[in-house]
Amino acid sequence: MGWFLSLCFALIFSALFNGASAATPVIRPPYLDGMLPNGNFEISPKKSNLNKTVIVGKYSLPKWEINGLVEYISGGPQPGGFYFAVPRGVHAVRLGNEASISQSVNVKPGSVYSITFGTTRTCAQDEVLRVSVPGQSGDLPVQTLYSTNGGDTYAWAFKATAKVVKVTFHNPGVQEDPTCGPLLDAIAIKELLPLKYSKGNLVKNGDFEIGPHVFKNFSTGVLLPPKQEDLISPLPGWIIESLKPVKYVDKKHFFVPSGYSAIELVAGRESAIAQIIRTIPKKSYELTFSIGDAKNGCNGSMVVEAFAANKTIKVPYDSVAKGGFKKASLTFEAIASRTRITFYSAHYHTKLHDYGHMCGPVLDDVRVSPLP
Numbered sequence: 001m002g003w004f005l006s007l008c009f010a011l012i013f014s015a016l017f018n019g020a021s022a023a024t025p026v027i028r029p030p031y032l033d034g035m036l037p038n039g040n041f042e043i044s045p046k047k048s049n050l051n052k053t054v055i056v057g058k059y060s061l062p063k064w065e066i067n068g069l070v071e072y073i074s075g076g077p078q079p080g081g082f083y084f085a086v087p088r089g090v091h092a093v094r095l096g097n098e099a100s101i102s103q104s105v106n107v108k109p110g111s112v113y114s115i116t117f118g119t120t121r122t123c124a125q126d127e128v129l130r131v132s133v134p135g136q137s138g139d140l141p142v143q144t145l146y147s148t149n150g151g152d153t154y155a156w157a158f159k160a161t162a163k164v165v166k167v168t169f170h171n172p173g174v175q176e177d178p179t180c181g182p183l184l185d186a187i188a189i190k191e192l193l194p195l196k197y198s199k200g201n202l203v204k205n206g207d208f209e210i211g212p213h214v215f216k217n218f219s220t221g222v223l224l225p226p227k228q229e230d231l232i233s234p235l236p237g238w239i240i241e242s243l244k245p246v247k248y249v250d251k252k253h254f255f256v257p258s259g260y261s262a263i264e265l266v267a268g269r270e271s272a273i274a275q276i277i278r279t280i281p282k283k284s285y286e287l288t289f290s291i292g293d294a295k296n297g298c299n300g301s302m303v304v305e306a307f308a309a310n311k312t313i314k315v316p317y318d319s320v321a322k323g324g325f326k327k328a329s330l331t332f333e334a335i336a337s338r339t340r341i342t343f344y345s346a347h348y349h350t351k352l353h354d355y356g357h358m359c360g361p362v363l364d365d366v367r368v369s370p371l372p
């Protein structure tokens with residue numbers, strides 16, 4: 001906290017100081033973008049508040065409130081022959097039947113926030129994790145289909161309606177073994193900046209630069225589940241259609257065609273990403289985009305299909321999993337005052353050395369500009 005306060009003072013001081021000579025000083029509020037307090041669960045409950053792995057007492061997990069059967073887990077081999085991977089740090093919590101953990105977070109009313117969290121299922125059954133703030137909630141089926149080294153990462157977004165919101169993670173399931181339930185490994189929050197159009201491009205957030213928090217030290221990409229509203233979404237501007245997620249990949253851990261981030265189409269035709277743009281009927285437009293591979297072991301002949309108005313294009317890309325991209329374009333004539341542009345991967349792909357894990361082509365730099 002000390003460094004943060006001194007940073008604030010330094011910013012205010014320099015703003016005031018510069019204000020004396022320059023024009024209007026602008027003091028931007030700090031944007032939330034990082035782990036929640038004890039969001040990686042590395043601050044342990046006291047030994048006296050643990051009965052073996054079970055946390056005893058509503059306020060015994062530092063910075064969190066717990067309800068029901070919540071276990072405090074250390075990664076690695078477990079009694080009973082299980083193995084729990086905890087890729088970010090050493091500790092995690094497991095939510096048993098109907099159990100939950102929550103934390104109150106200071107936010108700005110009216111802003112949209114995205115929560116990024118690493119989670120793994122621990123028993124063979126299908127597990128669901130419900131993330132909520134008062135009045136808004138999302139159910140995420142916890143699978144382990146998209147990353148090799150334990151723990152898929154998901155994002156979910158909400159719009160703040162008060163200055164303090166209580167964020168809750170709940171296991172709505174009831175299994176025969178009451179301890180069975182998803183493992184939570186790390187939880188971060190990020191305020192999403194309002195969307196702006198960039199000059200000459202009718203697509204909002206077409207470079208995918210506005211997106212969820214990405215864990216700095218270890219990232220398997222962030223899965224963006226379908227059926228989110230395009231305004232309250234961890235990927236503002238875009239609609240994730242159909243049944244399966246798309247994956248948000250970042251430059252630090254993957255190859256991306258440009259900027260800091262891109263989208264990996266990990267679920268074939270079962271997942272499409274779309275945006276509705278404003279157009280003038282009978283006017284011609286050009287849609288351009290980049291496709292490539294994320295340098296993540298995803299080899300093969302890929303095809304991305306793009307749709308705009310009544311036109312479609314299939315763009316092939318041969319991935320040798322070394323990272324690379326090509327540009328593609330499609331001209332179309334608008335039929336109405338709204339035009340939907342849609343992308344999906346025509347095929348399923350799995351990782352070269354790990355057939356259980358799905359992957360796919362990368363999409364970036366989506367632009368639509370009017371033709372003269």
Ligand SMILES: *[C@@H]1O[C@H](CO)[C@@H](O)[C@H](O)[C@H]1NC(C)=O
Binds near residue numbers: 051
């Ligand atoms: C620990 O949990 C077991 C099983 O639920 C229970 O029988 C025991 O009384 C608990 N011990 C303490 C000290 O609460």
Ligand SMILES: *[C@@H]1O[C@H](CO)[C@@H](O)[C@H](O)[C@H]1NC(C)=O
Binds near residue numbers: 035040088216217
């Ligand atoms: C990242 O790793 C460094 C060095 O291991 C560690 O000090 C830091 O706390 C880690 N950060 C997060 C957010 O886990």
Ligand SMILES: *[C@@H]1O[C@H](CO)[C@@H](O)[C@H](O)[C@H]1NC(C)=O
Binds near residue numbers: 320
């Ligand atoms: C990778 O895919 C290409 C076709 O895109 C194929 O020629 C090559 O043999 C594949 N490599 C491996 C190691 O499977």
Ligand SMILES: *[C@@H]1O[C@H](CO)[C@@H](O)[C@H](O)[C@H]1NC(C)=O
Binds near residue numbers: 310333
């Ligand atoms: C697409 O729309 C244009 C303009 O409305 C029309 O002229 C054309 O015939 C349509 N093409 C197809 C394949 O439907």
